[in-house]
Amino acid sequence: MSKEDHKMRQFIIYRHVEKIYTELKELGYHDNDPLEVTDLTKLDQWHYCGTDAVDAVIKLLDIREGARVLDVGAGIGGPSRYLAHKTKCHVTAAELLPDNHRVGQDLTSRCGMTGSVKHVCGDILTTELGKQEFDHVISFQVILYVPEKPRLFRQLYASLKPGGTLCFEEFYRLRDVESDEEKAALKYFLLSDIALPTQQDYRKLLEEAGFQVTVHDISDSYSEYTYKRWSKFEEPEERSKHVRLYGEDLVDGWRQLYVTAKKLCNDFGLMGAGRFVARKV
Ligand SMILES: C[S@@+](CC[C@H](N)C(=O)[O-])C[C@H]1O[C@@H](n2cnc3c(N)ncnc32)[C@H](O)[C@@H]1O
Numbered sequence: 001m002s003k004e005d006h007k008m009r010q011f012i013i014y015r016h017v018e019k020i021y022t023e024l025k026e027l028g029y030h031d032n033d034p035l036e037v038t039d040l041t042k043l044d045q046w047h048y049c050g051t052d053a054v055d056a057v058i059k060l061l062d063i064r065e066g067a068r069v070l071d072v073g074a075g076i077g078g079p080s081r082y083l084a085h086k087t088k089c090h091v092t093a094a095e096l097l098p099d100n101h102r103v104g105q106d107l108t109s110r111c112g113m114t115g116s117v118k119h120v121c122g123d124i125l126t127t128e129l130g131k132q133e134f135d136h137v138i139s140f141q142v143i144l145y146v147p148e149k150p151r152l153f154r155q156l157y158a159s160l161k162p163g164g165t166l167c168f169e170e171f172y173r174l175r176d177v178e179s180d181e182e183k184a185a186l187k188y189f190l191l192s193d194i195a196l197p198t199q200q201d202y203r204k205l206l207e208e209a210g211f212q213v214t215v216h217d218i219s220d221s222y223s224e225y226t227y228k229r230w231s232k233f234e235e236p237e238e239r240s241k242h243v244r245l246y247g248e249d250l251v252d253g254w255r256q257l258y259v260t261a262k263k264l265c266n267d268f269g270l271m272g273a274g275r276f277v278a279r280k281v
Pocket residue numbers: 008044045046047072073074075076077078079094095096097100122123124125139140141142145146
């Protein structure tokens with residue numbers, strides 16, 4: 001495993017890929033029980049604001065029945081399944097980590113959705129995407145981890161049909177980093193020294209790849225989300241419930257992540273986010 005894979009895995013360990021099975025058991029499901037997409041949506045969306053964020057993307061891109069959509073960094077397939085269920089489109093769910101890919105495949109199969117959601121495993125930079133394959137490309141909180149963003153955007157551009165659209169939701173830097181504390185928090189959040197682009201940086205990279213770009217700033221909703229998530233997690237009953245299910249180590253790891261996200265988005269006001277909508281012209 002490369003050093004970068006290792007770092008990503010550390011992060012995902014805090015996600016705890018098997019967590020969803022524990023949660024399903026808590027809800028009374030047995031292993032291999034069939035599932036409905038709607039049973040999963042509170043559990044399988046690994047980005048902020050759950051299916052509301054996916055609904056916003058469906059609306060922004062006007063995703064319709066029969067469309068071919070690529071989901072970059074699909075996690076355990078939550079957004080892909082919800083999108084296919086809601087719009088009757090066909091989704092390719094591309095995910096880097098084999099564990100996430102495996103759980104995603106299992107959940108999709110238990111939802112009876114293997115005909116509409118296809119899972120592929122690998123680094124998006126080296127995955128064979130094909131030329132002019134997709135009507136739309138979507139992605140939620142993934143692009144920040146991809147080191148070669150110019151190459152990524154060129155590849156996504158090539159994979160889209162003429163007039164095709166891309167929408168990704170991503171964190172960005174609102175201003176320069178001003179202290180060691182801010183620098184350390186950002187490094188922890190990003191898993192590395194990789195620079196967090198500003199909105200302007202992203203816009204420029206997309207335009208250089210050939211896209212026509214619009215940006216919707218959603219920094220306020222991220223700020224509210226990170227604050228509410230942190231304050232709920234600080235409640236003693238929440239902690240004891242999570243410790244009972246997952247143990248101290250995982251709970252401390254999640255807490256650290258939630259505290260850091262709250263600091264970056266609220267206390268420091270250093271990190272915001274946007275929905276980037278880009279059209280292939
Ligand atoms: C914050 S999670 C979001 C998952 C999913 N988009 C969702 O919203 O439920 C980020 C995901 O991106 C994946 N990822 C990171 N770098 C990637 C790459 N180069 N290629 C494909 N997937 C990647 C990670 O493994 C992880 O599952």
